[in-house]
Amino acid sequence: MSKLLMLVGQVIVYGGIAMWLGYFANSPVYTHLSPDKALIKLSIVHTAQRKGECRRRTAEELAAMPPNMRTPLDCPRERLPVLIEILLDGETIYRESLVAAGLAHGGKTRAYARFPVSAGEHMLVARMVDSARSVGYDYEHSARITLSPRENFVIDFRAETGGFRFVEPPDDA
Amino acid sequence: MTYLKRTLRVGFAWLEAGFDRIFTPACNPLYHLGALGFLYYWVVVASGFYLYIFFDTGLTEAYDSIESITYQQWYLGGVMRSLHRYASDGMIAMMAIHMLREFALDRYRGARWFTWFTGLPILWMVYAAGISGYWLVWDMLAQYIAIATTEWLDWLPIVGGTIARNFLNPERLDDRFFTLMVFMHIFVPLFLLFVLWIHLQRVTRPTFNPPRMLAGGTLLMLLVLSLLKPAESQPRADLDVVPSQVGLDWFYLPAYPLMDIWSNGAVWALAAIGTLLFVLLPWLPPLRRAQAARVDLDNCNGCTRCADDCPYAAIEMRPRSDDRPFEREAVVADSLCVSCGICVGSCPTSMPFRRATELVPGIDLPDLALRELRDRVDAAAAALTAGPRIVVFGCAHGVDPESLSGPAVAAIRLPCIGMLPPSFVDYVLSRNRADGVMLTGCSAGECHNRFGVDWTLARLNRTRDPRLRNRVPTQRIATLWTAPVEVWTHHRRLADFAERLQGLAATEARDDAEKAAE
Numbered sequence: 115m116s117k118l119l120m121l122v123g124q125v126i127v128y129g130g131i132a133m134w135l136g137y138f139a140n141s142p143v144y145t146h147l148s149p150d151k152a153l154i155k156l157s158i159v160h161t162a163q164r165k166g167e168c169r170r171r172t173a174e175e176l177a178a179m180p181p182n183m184r185t186p187l188d189c190p191r192e193r194l195p196v197l198i199e200i201l202l203d204g205e206t207i208y209r210e211s212l213v214a215a216g217l218a219h220g221g222k223t224r225a226y227a228r229f230p231v232s233a234g235e236h237m238l239v240a241r242m243v244d245s246a247r248s249v250g251y252d253y254e255h256s257a258r259i260t261l262s263p264r265e266n267f268v269i270d271f272r273a274e275t276g277g278f279r280f281v282e283p284p285d286d287a
Numbered sequence: 288m289t290y291l292k293r294t295l296r297v298g299f300a301w302l303e304a305g306f307d308r309i310f311t312p313a314c315n316p317l318y319h320l321g322a323l324g325f326l327y328y329w330v331v332v333a334s335g336f337y338l339y340i341f342f343d344t345g346l347t348e349a350y351d352s353i354e355s356i357t358y359q360q361w362y363l364g365g366v367m368r369s370l371h372r373y374a375s376d377g378m379i380a381m382m383a384i385h386m387l388r389e390f391a392l393d394r395y396r397g398a399r400w401f402t403w404f405t406g407l408p409i410l411w412m413v414y415a416a417g418i419s420g421y422w423l424v425w426d427m428l429a430q431y432i433a434i435a436t437t438e439w440l441d442w443l444p445i446v447g448g449t450i451a452r453n454f455l456n457p458e459r460l461d462d463r464f465f466t467l468m469v470f471m472h473i474f475v476p477l478f479l480l481f482v483l484w485i486h487l488q489r490v491t492r493p494t495f496n497p498p499r500m501l502a503g504g505t506l507l508m509l510l511v512l513s514l515l516k517p518a519e520s521q522p523r524a525d526l527d528v529v530p531s532q533v534g535l536d537w538f539y540l541p542a543y544p545l546m547d548i549w550s551n552g553a554v555w556a557l558a559a560i561g562t563l564l565f566v567l568l569p570w571l572p573p574l575r576r577a578q579a580a581r582v583d584l585d586n587c588n589g590c591t592r593c594a595d596d597c598p599y600a601a602i603e604m605r606p607r608s609d610d611r612p613f614e615r616e617a618v619v620a621d622s623l624c625v626s627c628g629i630c631v632g633s634c635p636t637s638m639p640f641r642r643a644t645e646l647v648p649g650i651d652l653p654d655l656a657l658r659e660l661r662d663r664v665d666a667a668a669a670a671l672t673a674g675p676r677i678v679v680f681g682c683a684h685g686v687d688p689e690s691l692s693g694p695a696v697a698a699i700r701l702p703c704i705g706m707l708p709p710s711f712v713d714y715v716l717s718r719n720r721a722d723g724v725m726l727t728g729c730s731a732g733e734c735h736n737r738f739g740v741d742w743t744l745a746r747l748n749r750t751r752d753p754r755l756r757n758r759v760p761t762q763r764i765a766t767l768w769t770a771p772v773e774v775w776t777h778h779r780r781l782a783d784f785a786e787r788l789q790g791l792a793a794t795e796a797r798d799d800a801e802k803a804a805e
Contacts, residue, residue: 123309140534224448283527
């Protein structure tokens with residue numbers, strides 16, 4: 115093969131590799147979420163109530179314990195499952211009863227979920243039961259929300275500030 | 288599996304044959320995939336050092352500093368950034384082809400399992416380094432990757448399920464995130480060097496650098512690509528907005544869409560099964576290995592040539608265990624030996640002329656003993672019915688020498704051409720077993736057993752022991768190293784060689800006649 119042909123061949127091969135690297139380095143574009151949709155994201159870390167009642171230790175029991183462990187209450191470790199419901203425009207889009215983390219289920223309960231929804235106005239309701247009650251909810255929050263396309267709308271939860279928080283981006287976002 | 292391997296092998300063989308012509312065998316990129324991987328790695332490291340000087344860690348500063356590198360000093364910083372990205376992609380590409388080729392050529396089983404196995408952490412680490420690099424830009428792609436990765440990690444029960452909460456909204460994220468990612472992006476590639484060193488522990492004389500022409504061409508290609516299509520950021524990350532459409536780097540991020548299409552659990556299962564399959568592949572099924580080379584201490588004088596020539600570090604020289612007056616003896620590690628026979632070719636006792644005593648060299652292959660090889664040569668040469676008579680010694684991994692057999696051609700197949708001691712060429716010619724000897728094998732620069740072709744050529748050129756004796760007429764020797772699909776080249780070269788031998792015969796006859804007349 116002549117040197118010229120070899121050179122042409124090399125240019126073609128290097129060109130092909132360059133096109134391969136150059137194109138697939140950021141193409142084709144991947145659509146993670148349709149641009150006309152918004153995303154509601156549920157993320158909760160919450161410590162539910164204990165499964166059993168705490169019992170006050172007697173004076174004899176306390177005296178039998180090492181001094182540094184003499185806590186007046188004897189509480190069961192296991193915590194109740196947490197029921198979470200999310201309703202969008204009256205339709206249940208999420209309903210899960212979640213057990214607490216840990217081998218003894220004594221840790222925190224975690225929930226994480228994403229809901230792609232169409233942009234526009236919606237009625238959003240979030241509810242939680244973290245106790246032994248069988249009727250009603252311990253926490254409930256509802257709001258009429260307006261989602262813009264590609265908006266990231268977060269349902270957060272902080273028991274110390276009253277429960278559910280609907281975190282909307284600031285208006286200029 | 289066998290069908291897949293065979294198809295891949297044929298595909299590679301054709302590609303290699305084409306590249307041999309375009310690049311020459313010495314610079315064929317397919318023969319230097321590992322070294323090219325190293326070249327890309329060094330480009331990534333060098334450009335990374337430059338970028339780190341100007342990179343600022345911070346929620347807004349990271350993106351701003353990279354934009355500044357890209358546009359305000361496009362002529363250097365921008366080029367460096369592009370080189371950083373494209374060389375990283377090139378590294379993945381080289382690794383993928385390298386793995387596929389080793390698989391196709393069955394060079395991942397038997398004694399080679401260790402090198403295959405240690406390739407796995409390299410793969411994972413390159414991905415970890417690359418993905419963490421994309422986070423640092425903190426654009427929409429980084430945001431998408433960060434959220435998807437943390438959601439994927441959160442799927443594991445042991446993680447605790449709270450990492451993704453860091454990316455819920457802007458108020459949760461702080462600058463420490465970038466410090467962590469920078470540490471990871473620098474530490475992982477550094478540790479990678481150590482793993483690469485382990486990867487090459489069972490490879491003697493590994494090649495770290497591609498030939499200059501190939502390295503130059505690759506660097507020029509990267510530079511031109513960087514100038515024509517500079518790497519750019521996507522819009523600035525904003526946790527209030529969902530990155531709906533992202534330009535993915537498909538070399539590093541092909542698994543991310545699967546997290547959406549399937550689920551995080553399914554992607555974990557894919558990663559686990561893929562990893563397990565990769566680890567177990569050398570034993571699915573295990574290679575039916577030929578018997579390892581055997582040392583015969585009565586004929587071994589501890590000259591070290593076999594240990595020097597072994598491409599797999601399978602021979603060790605140890606203090607003598609018998610009472611013969613030599614310092615050392617060769618010891619073969621069966622688990623490392625691939626039975627290529629290169630050690631037999633290097634042994635000075637591999638002399639086919641020996642008749643008074645039994646032909647047993649210092650080191651030999653139990654499955655193809657040197658004595659048997661000589662018997663085969665004698666029998667095949669005796670069966671030749673036409674002239675000029677040619678004995679072809681061919682490697683089992685090149686063009687099948689049997690396909691060249693004919694009334695004037697006797698073909699002898701060897702596990703590797705490096706198994707042939709040069710004294711065999713002398714034997715065939717000086718004992719008039721044939722008029723010429725042809726040696727064929729894998730393409731030069733890509734011996735299946737790494738050094739078979741190199742050592743054979745050096746022995747024939749009398750630059751490496753054991754050397755071809757000076758009395759052997761080199762014009763009666765032909766060599767041909769090609770990709771295994773180039774049968775037509777072999778037939779053509781064989782015909783040329785036969786013609787040359789006929790010419791030699793005519794010249795010799797004329798010379799003899801002239802001498803007789805004088």
